[in-house]
Amino acid sequence: MKKIIQSYIKFKSKFKPKNDFEFETANYNRLSLINRALNNFDKKNCRYLEIGLGDCNNYNSISLDINNKYGVDPAFDSVNNIHGVKSDEFFKNNDQTFDVIFIDGLHHYDQVLDDLKNSINSLNKNGIIFIHDMIPLNKMSQEIPRNKQKIWTGDVWKLCYNLMNSKNLKFIIANIDCGVGIVKPSDNCVLNLDFENNNLKTYEDFKTLYHLLPIKSAKDSLEFIDK
Numbered sequence: 001m002k003k004i005i006q007s008y009i010k011f012k013s014k015f016k017p018k019n020d021f022e023f024e025t026a027n028y029n030r031l032s033l034i035n036r037a038l039n040n041f042d043k044k045n046c047r048y049l050e051i052g053l054g055d056c057n058n059y060n061s062i063s064l065d066i067n068n069k070y071g072v073d074p075a076f077d078s079v080n081n082i083h084g085v086k087s088d089e090f091f092k093n094n095d096q097t098f099d100v101i102f103i104d105g106l107h108h109y110d111q112v113l114d115d116l117k118n119s120i121n122s123l124n125k126n127g128i129i130f131i132h133d134m135i136p137l138n139k140m141s142q143e144i145p146r147n148k149q150k151i152w153t154g155d156v157w158k159l160c161y162n163l164m165n166s167k168n169l170k171f172i173i174a175n176i177d178c179g180v181g182i183v184k185p186s187d188n189c190v191l192n193l194d195f196e197n198n199n200l201k202t203y204e205d206f207k208t209l210y211h212l213l214p215i216k217s218a219k220d221s222l223e224f225i226d227k
């Protein structure tokens with residue numbers, strides 16, 4: 001027994017935990033931004049919609065009553081406020097409006113553009129839209145069709161062109177969590193829907209566009225949400 005305790009103490013003294021995350025940035029993610037936005041609404045009446053649920057961890061962590069949260073994902077069965085259909089089908093039959101919408105479904109540019117258009121049409125006054133994965137990690141992570149990359153942003157980045165060329169709409173990208181787009185449309189917002197002529201095709205085009213993007217720190221992004 002003595003031997004076991006001695007070897008355990010020896011093992012413990014060698015053990016050094018590896019905490020190699022960057023505290024400041026790792027402490028913020030999409031959830032921090034979304035929850036911050038929800039804080040600006042009356043929690044009793046506020047309505048949240050998430051397009052694309054994944055493992056549902058983000059959806060489940062949204063700080064709202066379950067009756068005020070809605071989800072859309074074809075990989076799920078339809079139960080209560082979860083709609084087990086593709087986003088296009090959901091919006092075709094939808095007559096509800098929302099205060100906060102998180103777009104994180106199929107990461108194909110044409111689909112995200114449709115999701116954004118439909119989200120703007122279903123957004124309440126002073127509502128806010130979040131879009132995940134606007135900054136690809138590298139060339140592979142943004143390729144269509146999806147490859148074996150663990151982190152796959154798809155070509156959501158092309159939507160930046162539309163957002164930067166829209167009228168009466170405020171847009172920034174929080175520089176956390178693969179780039180979280182934050183969109184605040186005004187009543188008379190006109191979304192640029194140019195799909196064919198934006199000349200954005202390759203990762204080289206992204207690199208050129210990158211310098212023009214309205215990328216903000218986590219702190220500035222939280223302020224933008226509150227304004």
Ligand SMILES: C[S@@+](CC[C@H](N)C(=O)[O-])C[C@H]1O[C@@H](n2cnc3c(N)ncnc32)[C@H](O)[C@@H]1O
Nearest residue numbers: 052053054058072073074075086087104105106
């Ligand atoms: C990246 S995951 C979502 C992650 C989640 N929002 C989070 O923050 O952890 C993408 C999800 O989108 C779903 N999806 C794929 N195509 C879709 C579509 N057309 N409409 C809605 N959801 C879709 C997939 O089934 C998948 O669960």
